[in-house]
Ligand SMILES: NC(=O)C1=CN([C@@H]2O[C@H](COP(=O)(O)OP(=O)(O)OC[C@H]3O[C@@H](n4cnc5c(N)ncnc54)[C@H](OP(=O)(O)O)[C@@H]3O)[C@@H](O)[C@H]2O)[C@@H](O)CC1
Ligand SMILES: Nc1ncnc2c1ncn2[C@@H]1O[C@H](COP(=O)(O)OP(=O)(O)O)[C@@H](O)[C@H]1O
């Protein structure tokens with residue numbers, strides 16, 4: 185996993201004060217990293233338009249133009265005259281070395297957005313909006329310097345933002361790049377080296393970006409084993425029985441030795457999934473909530489009080505009886521609407537879904553500070569997983585998953601790993617990664633995935 189920071193000004197300051205690296209040195213390395221990326225990846229391209237604003241994001245762009253102008257046909261366009269001291273120096277350097285300046289936007293093979301970076305501090309005016317819209321409308325490879333212009337430090341976009349194919353961010357990953365809103369603008373994210381190893385530039389943090397290597401599949405390491413060695417998951421099915429059945433199938437395909445669906449009615453289940461009318465004595469984990477609908481409160485209370493690992497989803501986020509188990513290391517997997525209800529039940533906040541979506545991390549942190557043992561997995565295009573002070577973001581999911589039943593698969597995957605003995609946080613992280621990576625391996629198209637396809641892809645990981 186990689187570290188994520190809410191802000192990097194303090195990290196830059198540490199470079200100046202503790203490592204005697206000046207702003208000029210950091211900026212030279214930042215622009216060299218961008219130049220190297222462009223030279224290596226796009227050496228077959230000819231023309232580059234670099235669009236600069238008045239701050240140091242613009243200054244990065246001027247330095248980039250100087251580094252690239254002998255190798256490509258580079259034009260520098262200024263949205264506003266550069267204002268910062270270092271920007272003025274960069275301007276003099278570029279001008280004296282013969283970099284070309286453009287007085288209007290012209291298309292190019294590559295467009296680099298250096299209009300606003302971390303200093304975006306007010307709503308965009310009409311001039312900035314039409315500039316960004318014009319750039320977005322051009323057919324070109326689009327690279328954003330530090331952060332796509334128009335994305336604010338809280339990850340939100342007021343009017344418009346540069347639509348990057350790649351964002352080259354300076355020094356370290358920033359939280360603003362990982363809001364659900366930002367995901368449609370940032371493209372691929374690369375970190376530019378600032379002339380100091382990343383481990384030295386970065387300090388402590390409590391936020392992490394999950395990587396593929398964080399996925400720990402439930403491989404079997406012992407020959408001397410039997411089905412009981414891999415746990416027994418009970419999936420509690422309710423009115424919408426399909427949800428429980430999908431979860432059960434996903435759990436079985438992800439390694440649980442035995443999976444039983446708990447339901448009073450007799451179900452038509454695949455032969456390898458068992459049915460039980462009551463929770464099994466020997467179950468090692470319980471998944472409950474998916475498709476539960478109306479239920480006997482006492483029965484659900486009894487199930488929740490059983491001393492095994494649990495994953496709770498869906499309908500139970502609307503019921504105060506959940507409060508009884510929030511002092512446990514239980515896994516909760518709400519989508520945004522369910523999380524709003526959970527926050528309300530817990531008396532933490534009474535907010536709309538929009539307010540939540542604009543401040544996902546803030547409310548996850550609030551919840552986790554009140555219930556530090558709970559593993560919370562907030563669904564979304566970037567899934568946030570949190571326990572106590574630590575928070576992990578999974579960006580691998582995509583709109584392929586925007587289908588009824590995708591969440592039921594996820595509950596089954598979490599339940600499966602819990603049954604197999606994973607710690608709740610590890611189960612949530614690996615299940616979430618498996619879920620998203622399996623979806624990205626589904627190659628037929630981006631609209632037709634059904635839960636059984638997703639389970640099939642999980643089985644192939
Ligand atoms: N620090 C370092 O060591 C390193 C920093 N680096 C680079 O510096 C960047 C940060 O630079 P920065 O702080 O100068 O801010 P930046 O993003 O260029 O924007 C500020 C300018 O935009 C203006 N402005 C803002 N909002 C506006 C609006 N809505 N509409 C119109 N104008 C608006 C604002 O105007 P003002 O508020 O002054 O009126 C100001 O002039 C960072 O992202 C990275 O790329 C790297 O080189 C690595 C080393
Ligand atoms: N656009 C998207 N990008 C990434 N993941 C998504 C997207 N849309 C949905 N998902 C994922 O799909 C799942 C949907 O869950 P949920 O809404 O609970 O569905 P259901 O209850 O119908 O099974 C979640 O894990 C969510 O993160």
Ligand SMILES: [K+]
Nearest residue numbers: 297300331333
């Ligand atoms: K930018």
